[in-house]
Amino acid sequence: MQANSLTIILTSVDSKENALSIAEILLRKKLAACVNILPGINSVYFWEGKLCNENEIIMLIKTRTELFNSVKKELLKIHPYKLPEIISLSVPNALEAYSNWVFDETTIKK
Template sequence: MPAYLVHCSCPDSDTATRLAKSAVQARLAACATALPGAVSTYRWEGEIETADEVVLLLKTTQAAWPALRELLREAHPYELPEIIAVEIVAGLPGYLEWVASETTTPPAATPKDPPV
């Protein structure tokens, strides 16, 4: 199953942590890494802007990507957030298998027999 590395710039650590926890809890990302200290320079509405940001890197699968994209978009405070997925073309096989297993919804628990 193809894996993706998703890049999402956040305005602060609290936002990055909130998005990371939501994505991992929903099993839409196996792991999320927040990298503080990013400084972005960009043109927005005709003006050159500079902003301190936290870069969030999420590891997911092709199958989970659409739902992850929507989760990030809906929960992100920016009007137009940077949410970019890049296909991982190579990696440690065991790690990529772990990403796949962590982004797959586990089967429903089977009910246990009632105590006698």
């Protein structure tokens, strides 16, 4: 398993309940090995011509790079936002045992 085949996908949501629901769906579908839920984030942005300052929760979704499109498709289906943030960050280096664990947790066993 190569560490560079890992990806962290970032998205933000409006509530802990939505974050937990999304995390559970991704984990049960083996699309993620782990999802960190980071509360207490302020996001400042323009939306439809209005300056917004919202409390949000950031989600860090740890998965294999090859699963990005599947995660994106699922997020677009279940995300509460009209235009969700879905950003992929490559992981150039990681502990090999952790990389192996991510690979194992995102592989459907027959």
